[in-house]
Amino acid sequence: MTEKLKSTKIVWTLKTVAKTLNVSTATISNAFNRPDQLSKSLRERILTECAEIGYHGPNLTARSLRKGESGVLGVLLSDPLSYYFNDPVANQFLSGIAETIEKHQKQLLLLSGADSGKHNSGIESLPDSFIVYGSQENNPLYKRVIQSGKPIVTVDFDAPEFASINIDNQAAAYEVANFVLTKRVDPSAAILGLRLIHSERVCRITEDELYDESESVSRRRLNGYLQAAKENQIVISPEQIWHVPHNTFALAKQAAKEVLSINPRPNIILCMSDVIASAVLNVAAEMSISIPNELSVVGFDDIPEANRTSPRLTTVCQKSKEKGEQAVLMLVKGETISKILMPTKLIERDSA
Amino acid sequence: MTEKLKSTKIVWTLKTVAKTLNVSTATISNAFNRPDQLSKSLRERILTECAEIGYHGPNLTARSLRKGESGVLGVLLSDPLSYYFNDPVANQFLSGIAETIEKHQKQLLLLSGADSGKHNSGIESLPDSFIVYGSQENNPLYKRVIQSGKPIVTVDFDAPEFASINIDNQAAAYEVANFVLTKRVDPSAAILGLRLIHSERVCRITEDELYDESESVSRRRLNGYLQAAKENQIVISPEQIWHVPHNTFALAKQAAKEVLSINPRPNIILCMSDVIASAVLNVAAEMSISIPNELSVVGFDDIPEANRTSPRLTTVCQKSKEKGEQAVLMLVKGETISKILMPTKLIERDSA
DNA sequence: AACCTTAAATTAAACGTTTAAGTATATTGC
């Protein structure tokens, strides 16, 4: 009999399964969810018979609707998804999230701001809670996520009303800048900034754009750099500050070429990411500029590759993976009020 | 009035919205989904009022249940999720998927085989279709995905009954091996294989393990290498074939150290991935082995970094990103029967 | 004015679950 059932392509539901096994839908449901609600023998019979016919448990959508929870954790990202698979820092962060989520039997849904098009998708109704990663200024989904009223933890982005995980970007940037500025005898510095302004093109920033109240990661780092410069009595004018719109090697290389071509060429380049710094290393090699003799380069993040470039990168280590782990943990524990500041560390290697 | 509604924290549903706006639920639903079903004026009124009170469209879970489709595309992966955020090839593949998915207004759900624990989660019921990536031998979710009867496209893995996207691994491996074997005067080769056997440790393979009918990617590449070796009258014995359990730099480095320490040391190393090859480069540099003079190293994949190592990697280019794009396209087009073989190309750089 | 057509909105069933409340049967305490 089960043979026949197996071959006829039925889509099993609680109802059809119940009818087939001659029990109520509630009992099937309980067999899967609440073992204490039925006898051991019946439960075993149900489970084996279900396995036989190919019913692998209650439909997730229906369950979610009924229970009002889905077991899905949403990660809200500001850029198109594809971007995050190419950025080593984001990779580590997501990796930390993924690992921790798996430990807690949840599912991971990646939501990108590029979803703005499908304005009525209501996708934010699926997850039970959210990790919001990075700046969300013009992400329409962000507002909806907030309005959903569900638990939120922000990372590398601070909204007063939510729990957050950050590093002290300004202090860290100050530290690395100060390190390299004090090291050289006659320091002249340029900055390769990440996402300083809204342009999608690599460019220098203007005098006006130097001042900006925004509390974004890059602005804080910029402040740290400038603070160190000021204290060391060197000036970094807007013409020495580049904007790189995304953290990709190609864009960074373009900026690196520009900055290494100016005359007089700076002997220090402060990079807001290791990807950018490694591009500078790459261009410098092509131009036969000796590092750190002629040029000091420092990065930020301490991605794995920073230890494999030649010369190896002097940079600021931040624990991106742990950020992801922490964020998930706060959410699963329901501990969504605290503001966490994670430590950073200056890593002295060979590039400065 | 709307002011008051806004402040009282109501969770809006079609029903409550309908009551508030004095129309039926169907009309609200139609306002969001089927503009032709109501007058333009009413629709506009509804949409603006909804925006005002903070109802952003129908709940996705309920909609999915009712419509029997979720707009979610599932990607079934064999290893824990975190693994894929660290592997450059997987990154490119997922990046291609993500980009294409966004273009088609779908959501991406990453499903890993490590989900085996939650045996009754029924997560496979959420997506409308699946991309199955890589070998799925002992992935319990795979069976369930199949049984769901939903459209499937496999990538880097071939099941006769499904559409698939692959490369000719054996031919590509043969080509690169033949290239490097014919180039050296007195060739002696070792192989750094990826996932050749089931062990979680780096090790050599045994005589027995040399033979294996499995059609896995790594076995096909191994066959290609061995075929080239045979044709060039050189033997590669199992003691010269290493198994690296995962495509990580750390594991590869361990294997690289072992292979470069054997005596006599081989002068050719065939690596089944660029990550492995770059680890070999790294270890060789530490041991002051000159490449390509004393040692030829070839990789596989042509990841972006392959062009930035020193020396730059000679490798096989495969279009991982395009694989992802193709897979999504086949699924959204409902074109799920064909078997696609994507081209590969030998990239001659400096490491061999 | 009677009839037909079209347009605009409503009604109500269904999607596949979970679970509080209910019923029937078995077990216990005295």
Next chain:
DNA sequence: GCAATATACTTAAACGTTTAATTTAAGGTT
């Protein structure tokens, strides 16, 4: 031996939508 309690299972409502079927109103033809 009978009420009280425990165990095992069922009933039916609810979760928030979509959509076929229906009703109502308005406009057009003869």
